[in-house]
Amino acid sequence: MTDQIVMVAEARMAGKVFPQAFLGFDVSKDWIDVARHGGAGVVRLANDEASIAGFLADEGPIRLAAFEPTGGYERGLRRALRDAGVAFARVHPNEVAAFRIRRGLKAKTDALDARLIADFAALELDGRGLKPLVEGDEVLRELTARRRQLVDALHAERCRACLAEARIVRDSLAAVAAALEASLAALDAAIAAHIAADAALAGTARRLRSLKGVGPVTVATLLGELPELGRLSAKEIASLVGLAPRTRDSGRTRFRATTGHGRPGVRRVLFNAARCAIRHNVPIKAFYDRLVERNKRPGKVALTAVMRKMLVTLNAIARDQQDWKHAQNA
Known part of the structure; x- marks a missing residue:
């Protein structure tokens, strides 16, 4: 599901209605290329909030801005757009790739990508009835993502230790594993303190844990990486996470329905919670x-169905702010 912000109304100045722009942003580490739907040129900005804010201030009425996620390089852009009151959409790269194919484009540069995203915003996103983007707790999201990285690194070191024979290699692996364990413990404490410091987060966390099988890691991941929890319908939350079966039939052939995409970090903790x-x-x-x-x-x-059932239940708990109805009997 595309993360979105509801589109703003048409701007009016001195009683006149001005045309609103559709902007496409191609984000890289050091700069951002910006294109306007129907425009001829592409503007390159430094990837910092001051440069982006200055550009937005001079651009005039903007109906919708769109960009692809880049693993964090787009954070400054998101903040600048939000502070400027500009409606924006974070689009999935697969959607843009499919749009590129439909338009028959084969060349690929930063400038062309910016134009393509601007066209996608105008020709595809504008008619979808965009929903508000739910801004989550960025600190908690970063903490949970880092915890997952440490867990993966610790698992890799332990697997290597099972095969190591040289003493110096075993000692090195043990030292690295000990450092990772200490860092993981500190991170767990930081996550717990961050949740406890916010009364609303702490209350939601306690209610989510009323569903037996859901532990602190699952709760922290849901709160940090799924801020939409409690704000979407059962079908929407399942689709967003990647637990909604996708049918694929052709003629008399019936393929097995599959799940995937969405939020893999959330699916990972739900898998362990379901087990x-x-x-x-x-x-x-x-x-x-x-x-x-x-x-x-x-x-x-069956286990995937359990994951979906638990997610839908957790979504209802967060929405209603009530403990699980079977908490006393489970």
Whole structure:
């Protein structure tokens, strides 16, 4: 699902309606190329908030700005757009790639990408009825992402240690593993302190944990990387995370429905939460057993269904700000 902000109304100055621009931003580490839909030129800006803010101030009425996620280099752009009150959309690269193919474009440069994104905003995004983008807790998101990196690095070091024979290599691996463990413990403490310092976050975290099988890592990841939790419908939240089955049929051929894309970090913690729930959560275990035994679903398919059910339940808990209804009996 594309992250979006609702489009602003047409600007009016001195009683006149001015045409509003559709802007495409191609973001890189050091600079940003900006193109206007229907315009001839491309402007290159330094990738810092002051340069972007100055450009936006001189640009005039803007109906919609669009850009692709770049792993963090777009953060300054997002803040500048938000501070300027400009409607913007963060578009998935796959959508832009498909749009490129439909337009028959083969050349690829930063300037061409900016123009393509501007055209995509005007010709595709403008008619979708964009929803408000939910701004999450950037500090918590960064903390949870860093925790996942440390867990992966620690797992890799432990796997290497199982195969190492030379003493110096084993000592090196043990030293690195110990440092990672210490850093991970400090990060866990920082995450817990950050959540506890915010009464609203702390209250939501406590309610989410009322669903048996959901632990502190799952809660922190949901709060940090899924700020839309509680604000979307069951189908929308499942689609956003990547747990909505996608059918693919052609003629008489029926392919197996698949899931994917979305928020892999969230799916990862839900996978572990689901494995715990099917052992210790009575209603969830009954749901899983019914899928496997009565409906003859493969174990992995049933587990994915459990992940979706838990996500939908957590979404309802966050929306209603109430504990799980079976908390006392699970």
